[in-house]
Amino acid sequence: MMSDPKIPSGLAAPAAEHALVTRLREGVGDSVLASHAFRGDATAIVPREKLLAVCRFLCDDAELRFDMLVDVTAVDYLGRIPRFEVVYHLYSVPLNHRMRIKVALEEGDARLPSLIPIWAGANWLERETWDLLGIVFEGHPELRRIYLYEEFQGHPLRKDYPKTKRQPLIGPGAPHSANAQGSNR
């Protein structure tokens, strides 16, 4: 599945599975495709179709109780199939443990369900991931850019977006905008 072995996804087969991943497997069965515990970080890779069910379990299970979605981001493994990996970091305030959930996405179909129904805090984090990496979160109430402006072309944290690329300034008075043509400046 992973065409470029120099970049991590499930890393190598885990020597000993993390206890949290074991608990997750007990609850959701074969929804856990792979896992690792590099440097002690419990990590599980789940399929997109099962993401909502897995997260519901992570949030509700008495032994896991992940009540805080700490972070959402995505990694662009350009050249690998599948290209993207969406990464969720979870924390449980009452039980004081962390976990990382990853979902692999194909380049032409970079979409997955929004987690707002489970954690309200997913809202801005998903908007940011859409803005900078172009991942579509289905069911998000207002999936629009959060840092950049709506006219911005492309998603700058993708690896094929050149760092030096410049885009025209927008708004009234900007040299390239329609408003500025024949302006009094």
Place this chain on the structure above:
Amino acid sequence: MSHKPEAGAQTTEDVLELPFEPLELKMGPSHPATHGTVQINLKLDGETVQDAEVEVGYLHRGFEKECESHLYYQAFPYTDRLNYVSPIINNVGYALACEKLFGVEVPERCQYLRVIGSEICRMADHYTCLGACAMELGAMSAYLYVIEAREVLWDVIDVMCGARVTSNYVRIGGLSEDVGPDFPALAREKLVQAGTLQQDFEDLLLANPIFRERMEGTGKLASAELVALGVTGPLLRAAGVPYDVRRAQPYLVYDRLDFDVPIGEAGDNMDRFLVRIAELKQSRRMIEQCVEQLPDGPIDIDDPHIRLPGKSKVFGRMEELIVQFKLVTEGPHPPVGEVYQAVEGGNGELGFYLVSDGTGKPYKCRARSPSFSNMQALSRMLQGGMFADVVPTFDMINMIGGECDR
């Protein structure tokens, strides 16, 4: 003459029922109270906030893209400019993430110095937040006291690394420089000075009925909702949830220090203010303990593939010269993997997620900033409140544009 309406008569409100439309007001992006650039689009029903839409991103500078195109050690100046009020905490968080990736731990003396730097920065961060809040509620003189206290603390940072604000102090596997033998005495002296100024600040402000009235009961949000929104730091602790990364998942030498995690009850702006004041005292306690316990020894790990060898070695021996050249031009090469490391920033959990492909540059360098998640809760905090509460609530979030927009 009586103003009371007679029974059965129409009241004034019945007569003056005019068609109503909420007033839309854009606050910012350059409003005097939005220190940092942010826009709040308010929908007002008279003085009541019906809805508040928060627009961030004015200070987006592509932190992650820059880090991904630089070597691991070149990210420190960028991390300085995430939360530019408490830069050393950002430095420490990034360095700890890198060290976790490499699987190394820095010497004890370095750990203590990192804690001292972090706590001084936390104090500076809280001083800025509290002072700015006081000023924006009209207490200009109180602001001057804590800003002077911050200046005093920056003297200590100055002695540690030669800079006052953008410190660039921490290195992967060590620190840029060690402190001298007179450092403990200086740190103690400056802490006393800052403490006196802080006491004046508290005396000026906390008994003031105008200030209290604007802070008490405003900006409230229940702790369950705060947790679901990913809010951390003093905001969450003020609502009674004692989550502090330093206590919950200790790093460096925090598990050896004696300190309390202050929490509030009501979760209103006053509690947020008082939690920060209590945390200032805890930070001071921690610095005093660290200065007391500061052990002798090296500050850098002894691994030339991660941390530069000493200059005397570089200029005297061929092998170290080559190693230095390789490290500077190619960067340190961590193993392939991914790590997440969280530290307690001035405003909550600051986390770094690094992905390594085994080269000298991070394949992915993500900063999870507390300001961003905390700002997300602002809209909910403002809804249903008074227009005048926007300023104290926004102040207690203490949005730092650098880390919110990255």
